[in-house]
Amino acid sequence: MNRIHFISGFALTIFISLHLFNHFISVFGAEAHIELMNILRIVYRNVIVETILLTAVSVQIISGSKLFLSKRKLVKDYFEKLQIWTGLYLGFFIIVHVGAVLIGRHILNLDTNYYFGVMGLNTFPFNLFFIPYYGFAIFSFFGHIAAIHFQKMNKRFLGLEVKQQSNFILITGIVVTVIIMYGLTGGFIGVKIPVEYDIILGK
Secondary structure, three states, X not given: OHHHHHHHHHHXXXXXXXXXXXXXXXXXXXXXXXXXXXXXXXXXXXXXXXHHHHHHHHHHHHHXXXXXXXXXXXXXXXXXXXXXXXXXXXXXXXXXXXXXXXXXXHOOOOOOOXXXXXXXXXXXXXXXXXXXXXXXXXXXXXXXXXXXXXXXXXXXXXXXXXXXXXXXXXXXXXXXXXHHHHHHOOOOOOOOOOHHHHHHHOO
């Protein structure tokens, strides 16, 4: 089960890293974000890659849930706890996020681009939920990687002990989270959303 979870997680990590880099580019504006997304979609928005990703998501959720139930009472140290709880949140987030994108694409017939993703982040009072919802998802991704790194690595790198390395990953995650949220909220001043996306909020 651990091996299956690791393999499916590795596949998802590649996609999520590209996805987060795409969001990182939003600091340069919506146009830059959409331009990069259109390039990346050539790679991942096709039947073969989407099938692999959706399969990896399903395997990750099922295996992750079983691992959480079996390990939640056995974990003791900080990074073990970080791994299972960030994993649980990531599982919840991925189910909701993937479901929302599929509904947006196939039921609402929307282009699930930058504006689709940031609608809730830039609309009061929905942003009171969506900002921590997205922010903690990004941090949880880095937190999960930091915890796995702590378990898998047992040596020094660039003069840092493995615990220091994992803490560095966590700090990087916090910084990246703030930068991405800055970009997705138009520099914390809000983004003007095209009217066709009002349907998301039932307008």
